[in-house]
Amino acid sequence: MAPVLEVSGLKTHFFTRAGTVKSVDGVSFHVERGEVLGLVGESGSGKSVTGFSVMGLIDPPGRIVEGSIKLNGKELVGLDEEGFREVRGREVAMIFQDPMMTLNPVLRVDTQMIEAVTAHDKVSHKAARERSRDALAKVGIPSPEERLNAYPHQFSGGMRQRVAIAIALLHRPPLIICDEPTTALDVTIQSQILAEMQGLCADTGTALVWITHDLGVVAGLADRIAVMYAGRIVETGAVDPVLDTPLHPYTSGLLGSLPAEGEPGAPLRQIRGSTPSLARLPQGCAFAARCDYVQADCLALAPDVTPFPGARGVRCHHPLNLAGVAA
Amino acid sequence: MLAFILRRLAQALFVIAAMLVIVFFGVNVVGDPIYMLISPEMDQQQIAETARALGLDRPIWEQFLVFLKNAAQGDLGRSFVHGESAIKLILHRMPATLELAFVALVLAIVIGLPLGLYAGLKPESRLSRFIMAVSILGFSLPTFWVGLMLILTFAVGLGWLPATGRGPTVSILGLETSLLSLKGWQHVALPALNLALLKISLVIRLARAGAREAALMDYVKFARAKGLSQSRIIGVHILKNIMIPIVTVLGLEFGSLVAFSVVTETIFAWPGMGRLLLEAITRLDRPVIVAYVMVVVVLFVTINLLVDLVYSALDPRVRLTEATS
Structure with missing residues (x-):
C-alpha cells in the first residue's frame, strides 16, 4: 500500500529582513499506515516547521519554496486555503506542544469540539455533541457529559491535552502530527498520555509523526526515527538500530548527552558549540563546526544521503560505527 | 455572585456619598450666586430677602445639612434660574443626550471594529496603514473643529443634513426618542458622528x-x-477574545460620552444635558451643576458595575466572587 505521507525535497524558507532563513531545506521522508515516525532534533532544527508545512500552516514571511507533500497520494503543495481547510482535521490532524495555549480560553469545550465536527461533516448539533462526548470518553476523561460544558481553564494541563487529542481523533484521520505534545506535561502524565496515544492509534490504525527532542520518548514509542539538524534530516532508520549504532556524529552526540549515559555525579557530556544560524549556513556540512570527527572535505562539500542496509540513511562523509551496521 | 454585587453596591454608595460632599463644597465656595440672580435695581433689603428665600444666608454647613436631607429624598435643590427642581431639569434633558451617546457608541463599534480587525489581521497592507493614519487624525483633531467642518460640508456645502437641533420625538415606554423617523436620523447623524469620531479611533x-x-x-x-x-x-475565536478590553473601555467611554458631550451639543444646538450644564455654569446655577455632577457620578458607578458583569460573561476566567485574601 502507498504510504500515508510522502514528503520529498521539501524546502520551507522564511524571508525575513535579516535574510532568507532556510528552516527546512530539502527534507524527504515517508510514513506508512499505522506507523509512528519520531522526528527528532533540537530547537530550531526545523522539525516543527516540517510539521506545519504538512498542515499548510506556514504563514508569511514563510513559504514552501520547493518539494512535494503527498497525503494518501494527493499533492498538498500548491493547494489554496480552502483546499487545505478540507484536508485539515479530516485527513491530517495536529496536536500542539502547550495544552494551556491550544484551547481557546473563552469558548466552552463543547463549542470547540462541535465546531471541529461540523467543519467537515454536515451533522446536527446534537449528533456532533454526542460524537464529541464519545471522543472525550475514549481519551479517558471522566464524566464527559458534564465536562463538555466546562471551560478550558477548569481542566488540568494533562486533561487539556487529552481534550486536544480527542479533537484530533474526531474524524479518525489516517495521520496525526504531534508537535511535542508531552513536553509541557509532568513525567507521570507524560507516560499516561504516551500509553494512551499508542493504544488509540493501534486501535484506529492512525499513523503518527511524533516531533520531539526527547530521545527517551522516541525509543519507547516510535517505529522509525528521523534525526533533523539545521533544516535537514541527517539520519534515518528503524529506531533500535539508529539508537544502538548511530551513524551520524550528531546522533551519537545526542545519545551521549543523555543523563543515563553518564557516570553519576560526573558532568553531562554535551555537543560543543551551538546550532548555526539558518540564515547563514556554511558551505560544507552544517554540523562540521561542532563535529569531533571533522575532516577537510566536510568543510568544502555538504554531504548527500548515503543509503545503508535496513532502509537506513545518513547524511555524512565519514559515518561512525560502520562495523556495527555491516554485521 | 450575589455577594459580589452587594459588595459592589455598597462601594458605589460610598463613592456617591463622598462625591456629594466634594461637589457641594467645591461648588459652593466659588463666587456668590446671589449677585448673578438679582436685578441691579434691587436694594440691600430685597437682596437679603432673595438670599433668605433661596437659603443662601445660612452658614455653609447648615446649607449642606439641608442639602443632604433633601438629597436623601431625591431632591437636589431648585434651579435658581428656572425655578424648577434641578434633578427634574436634568432628567428631562437626559434622553436626548443618551440618544446621542448611544448612536455614537453604535457607530464606534460598527465602524471601528471591522476596520480595526482588518488592520490587525493584515498589518502590512496599504489599506491598513491608511486606516491607522486616519485613526491618528480621529484622535488628534479637536471635536469643536471637526463639528464645524461637518456642518460646513454636509449642512452648508452639500445641504444633505440639517445643521442643528433634534428631530421630532415620540414617546416609547416613557422614553422620548427621535430615532423612529427619518428626520430624526438626519438630525442625529452629524452630531453623533462628531461625538463618535474619537471613539471610532x-x-x-x-x-x-x-x-x-x-x-x-x-x-x-x-x-x-x-x-x-x-x-x-x-x-468567533479572535473576536470573542478581543472583545474583553473593548467592552471594558467602551463601557467607561459611554459614561464620558454622556457626561462630556457638552461641546458637541453646543455646536449642533442639541437639546441635551450638556448644553444645560454650560448654561448653568455661566449663570452660576449651583443646584443644577451639583445635580448634573451627581447624575454623572451615578451613571459612571452604574456603568462600571455593568461592565464588570458583562466582563464575566465574556471571560469565564473572571470570577465574580470576593477575593479571599
Whole structure:
C-alpha cells in the first residue's frame, strides 16, 4: 500500500529582513499506515516547521519554496486555503506542544469540539455533541457529559491535552502530527498520555509523526526515527538500530548527552558549540563546526544521503560505527 | 455572585456619598450666586430677602445639612434660574443626550471594529496603514473643529443634513426618542458622528492591537488545524477574545460620552444635558451643576458595575466572587 505521507525535497524558507532563513531545506521522508515516525532534533532544527508545512500552516514571511507533500497520494503543495481547510482535521490532524495555549480560553469545550465536527461533516448539533462526548470518553476523561460544558481553564494541563487529542481523533484521520505534545506535561502524565496515544492509534490504525527532542520518548514509542539538524534530516532508520549504532556524529552526540549515559555525579557530556544560524549556513556540512570527527572535505562539500542496509540513511562523509551496521 | 454585587453596591454608595460632599463644597465656595440672580435695581433689603428665600444666608454647613436631607429624598435643590427642581431639569434633558451617546457608541463599534480587525489581521497592507493614519487624525483633531467642518460640508456645502437641533420625538415606554423617523436620523447623524469620531479611533486601535496579538496565539493555529473556516476563526475565536478590553473601555467611554458631550451639543444646538450644564455654569446655577455632577457620578458607578458583569460573561476566567485574601 502507498504510504500515508510522502514528503520529498521539501524546502520551507522564511524571508525575513535579516535574510532568507532556510528552516527546512530539502527534507524527504515517508510514513506508512499505522506507523509512528519520531522526528527528532533540537530547537530550531526545523522539525516543527516540517510539521506545519504538512498542515499548510506556514504563514508569511514563510513559504514552501520547493518539494512535494503527498497525503494518501494527493499533492498538498500548491493547494489554496480552502483546499487545505478540507484536508485539515479530516485527513491530517495536529496536536500542539502547550495544552494551556491550544484551547481557546473563552469558548466552552463543547463549542470547540462541535465546531471541529461540523467543519467537515454536515451533522446536527446534537449528533456532533454526542460524537464529541464519545471522543472525550475514549481519551479517558471522566464524566464527559458534564465536562463538555466546562471551560478550558477548569481542566488540568494533562486533561487539556487529552481534550486536544480527542479533537484530533474526531474524524479518525489516517495521520496525526504531534508537535511535542508531552513536553509541557509532568513525567507521570507524560507516560499516561504516551500509553494512551499508542493504544488509540493501534486501535484506529492512525499513523503518527511524533516531533520531539526527547530521545527517551522516541525509543519507547516510535517505529522509525528521523534525526533533523539545521533544516535537514541527517539520519534515518528503524529506531533500535539508529539508537544502538548511530551513524551520524550528531546522533551519537545526542545519545551521549543523555543523563543515563553518564557516570553519576560526573558532568553531562554535551555537543560543543551551538546550532548555526539558518540564515547563514556554511558551505560544507552544517554540523562540521561542532563535529569531533571533522575532516577537510566536510568543510568544502555538504554531504548527500548515503543509503545503508535496513532502509537506513545518513547524511555524512565519514559515518561512525560502520562495523556495527555491516554485521 | 450575589455577594459580589452587594459588595459592589455598597462601594458605589460610598463613592456617591463622598462625591456629594466634594461637589457641594467645591461648588459652593466659588463666587456668590446671589449677585448673578438679582436685578441691579434691587436694594440691600430685597437682596437679603432673595438670599433668605433661596437659603443662601445660612452658614455653609447648615446649607449642606439641608442639602443632604433633601438629597436623601431625591431632591437636589431648585434651579435658581428656572425655578424648577434641578434633578427634574436634568432628567428631562437626559434622553436626548443618551440618544446621542448611544448612536455614537453604535457607530464606534460598527465602524471601528471591522476596520480595526482588518488592520490587525493584515498589518502590512496599504489599506491598513491608511486606516491607522486616519485613526491618528480621529484622535488628534479637536471635536469643536471637526463639528464645524461637518456642518460646513454636509449642512452648508452639500445641504444633505440639517445643521442643528433634534428631530421630532415620540414617546416609547416613557422614553422620548427621535430615532423612529427619518428626520430624526438626519438630525442625529452629524452630531453623533462628531461625538463618535474619537471613539471610532479608539476602537480601531484596540481591535487592531487585540487582533494582532490573538492572531499569533496557538489557539488560532489549532483552530485552523481543525479545519475551521477563516470567517469562523475571526468571527468567533479572535473576536470573542478581543472583545474583553473593548467592552471594558467602551463601557467607561459611554459614561464620558454622556457626561462630556457638552461641546458637541453646543455646536449642533442639541437639546441635551450638556448644553444645560454650560448654561448653568455661566449663570452660576449651583443646584443644577451639583445635580448634573451627581447624575454623572451615578451613571459612571452604574456603568462600571455593568461592565464588570458583562466582563464575566465574556471571560469565564473572571470570577465574580470576593477575593479571599
